[in-house]
Amino acid sequence: MKLSTITPNHKFSRLFLIACILGGTSLQLQASERSILSAKDGIFNFWKKKNVKSESDSIQGKDSDSKLKKYDEIISSDAITKKGVIDIHRVKKDYYFEISDSLLSRDFLLVNKISKVPSQINEMGINKGINYQNLLIRFEADTLNEKVWVTTYHPYYEGKKGDAITKSVRDNYIPSIRESFDLACFGKDSTSCVFKVNKIFDGSEKSLNDLFTVLGMPGSALKSLSKISKAKSFPQNLIMKSLLTTKAEGITVSIEVTTNIVLLDENPMKPRFADKRVGFFTTKQHYFNDKQQALENRELVTRWRLEPKKEDVEKYLAGELVEPQKQIVYYVDPATPAQWRQAIKDGINDWQIAFEQAGFKNAIIAKDAPVDDPDFDGDDVRYSMVTYAASSQANAMGPSVVDPRSGEIIEADIIWWHNVMTALQSWIRIQTGIIDPKARANKFEDEHMAHAIRFVSSHEVGHTLGLMHNMGASYAYPVDSLRSKTYTDKMGGTAPSIMDYARFNYVAQPGDGVKNITPQIGVYDIFAIGWAYKWNNKANPWDELSEQTAMLRKHETDPLYHYGPQQNGKNTIDPSAQSEDLGDNSMHASRYGLKNLERIVPQVEDWTYEEGKDYEKAGKMMMGIIGQWFTYANHVVTNVGGIYLDQPVYGEKKAAYTHVEKAKQKDAIKYLLEEVIDIPEWLTQADIYNKTYPIKESPIGDIEYAPTTLFRDLHAHIFYSLLQKERLLRMLQNEADNGNDAYSLTEMMSDLHQGVFAQTIKGRSLSVFERQSQKNFVDALIIAQNKALEKTSKKSLHASDCSCGSDHGHMPMLCEYGVKNNAIFADEKEEQASTYAKRNLFFATMHRVSDEVSVKRGELFRIKDLLKRKKNIGNEATRFHYQDLILRIEHALSNK
Incomplete structure (x- = not known):
């Protein structure tokens, strides 16, 4: 339910980010949005053509003038090798990446996660599973300078193929070099580059892992107290684990982190344009073309890539439910107490009905994480996890990792703090205890708590499917209808969206007989998933705009489908879209x-x-x-x-x-x-x-x-x-x-x-x-x-x-x-x-x-006149009180 989120081009301080984390808020940060780039990083070209190598990038004849060592001199017989998308070689204390030439200039997503924390960090609400920094990167070979560059860029600017302005787009949004590695040698067949990577994982450099700055802690990792602890490589990603230590104000803090480097698809998912009338997280996109008189600014819906299998396309288009090519799978942390696992899984599986609205069956599934698979790692971005955090924090949140080129969700992390049950117990007892005897005890029966856990699970999963809070949902239900057993049984829960903060039914009175008092997935949620995930065979997102708009227009006057965004808590304007309220009055x-x-x-x-x-x-x-x-x-x-x-x-x-x-x-x-x-x-x-x-x-x-x-x-x-x-x-x-x-x-x-x-x-x-x-x-x-x-x-x-x-x-x-x-x-x-x-x-x-100042000042005069008339009336404490107020007002009005 949440994280404070930052748009890709938003200028902000790292202290703001840690303030959001430590303040108990949720960080629903999108992939590139979490890159935490400083001004010196510049802006980056997103151009999606095949890389055109410069002279310095050319690898042809690269051995002729090179003074590099031979492969066997670097990757000796002592090497322990992990084969994968990028081969990882460990030679004693040194770690080398070997990347194929075919993957140079390909898009990778670097994802940094927290894996283990000490007590000082735990108590601040920073726990295992939190994704704190993402970067979109490319590896570039510079054989002339015997370097491998790591460049980073923002993929938010696109020029139309063949238009003149597209060259200007390339020139005005170039990548920036984030890090460089000395080229150690070429691969055995001269079709790969080998380079030592210790410095970015052992605390020496923070170019690709700025942990302590992101957390708002002074200083950097100390190399003498940090180390690389594990390395794995798989066909589409690699994992590097590090133990990073810093010292601040006499306190030593060590945090284990996991860096994923994920190879992104050469063909990004076809994006879907966002609409303000339905609440989804988005990534920005700006389109240039020669016919424009103004830049076209769009936002892309954040969503999973659900597509029918090739053999099922005709069935799907004919309206038949089909299974997607790839299911959305969530794994429940084995550290989760056994009595809560099924409730969490039920909260995940409850979304099946929504995906049927989009034309897919068995689209989403919950599983227990395997405990006997040595390759399974909850910090691996191949797996979406519900991570159970042993902590006194009473929170839960549902962020996701997103391909910023298209808005595709490639992995989700639900962080479940153990003490969230204390919040649930308090809410349920105070809001419903008078109508539900099961909600009165200091400790609920497991079945009763599991019911509440299922609700929280569904809410957090909703975020990982791309849905934002819909604080306006609960306004669709008339207040007195919340006292009706018939109405609440028919409509379900307390609002037409589980993405509202519509808590538990505090309106129902003793004797009303209302039993359906817990929020649950509603008609808005089902509609929104259908709107975002329904697949079509249109060539581009512009071609599907009329169909998407028609879906929204169909329900434009129905309050059950209304979207009311979450507001600034310091200055809430719309009373129909508030947090934790119920009903229309x-x-x-x-x-x-x-x-x-x-x-x-x-x-x-x-x-x-x-x-x-x-x-x-x-x-x-x-x-x-x-x-x-x-x-x-x-x-x-x-x-x-x-x-x-x-x-x-x-x-x-x-x-x-x-x-x-x-x-x-x-x-x-x-x-x-x-x-x-x-x-x-x-x-x-x-x-x-x-x-x-x-x-x-x-x-x-x-x-x-x-x-x-x-x-x-x-x-x-x-x-x-x-x-x-x-x-x-x-x-x-x-x-x-x-x-x-x-x-x-x-x-x-x-x-x-x-x-x-x-x-x-x-x-x-x-x-x-x-x-x-x-x-x-x-x-x-x-x-x-x-x-x-x-x-x-x-x-x-x-x-x-x-x-x-x-x-x-x-x-x-x-x-x-x-x-x-x-x-x-x-x-x-x-x-x-x-x-x-x-x-x-x-x-x-x-x-x-402003008139508001005049009215306030006028009220001060009116109060002063009243108190002067009444200053001798009442008991002594009242008279002293009036004399005091008169002096305060006169002092203020006299501008002394």
């Missing part, structure tokens, strides 16, 4: 969710009871409940200033931007005032607080949060999110577009004022939580005031590096609760992999001249 669904949470809180002690144990599990469950409550609040906030986003094309009548209805926005504020800002007593006065405070796990150990502190900080997040500049500017756009039919900024501020200061207006004394709430609201308004006047000294008091994007400096635990609770799947931010996944809506302006 956030407020309605969340109110049902709150009813269930209120029923659960009194049960916390009973559900977590273990004789003789402390209340740690109860404290953590209570933190999970509060996290779920806060998740609902974030779902609701997005409706305020929200815009429903779509991807219309010419010929469709859909709108690209539709502002959320006024009634919904007003109801969102009402929900926040009643259920969040006025914190319900069942949450603040829970009996369990007599035994334990809410507990949050952290790198320094468990932290027990005092309820007043916890809710103060959660309140702050809500206020800063509500008053976020971009949100208010969207509200102003709505007012400009729709006039009185819009929920205006001044109307929202008035509603907030009446709610936050309700007890003040009535002249009553305030509770601790009410005083905290008012201070947070005023604080958020003052920060906006300070920013408008460019008071950087004020801003520094509230600076925050919190990933939730708030402007306040409150506890970092808030970052954990943006739209999620407890642990998250590691692929949460993967959607940056494709420009099709990201909507860059620009709502920004000069802060000082």
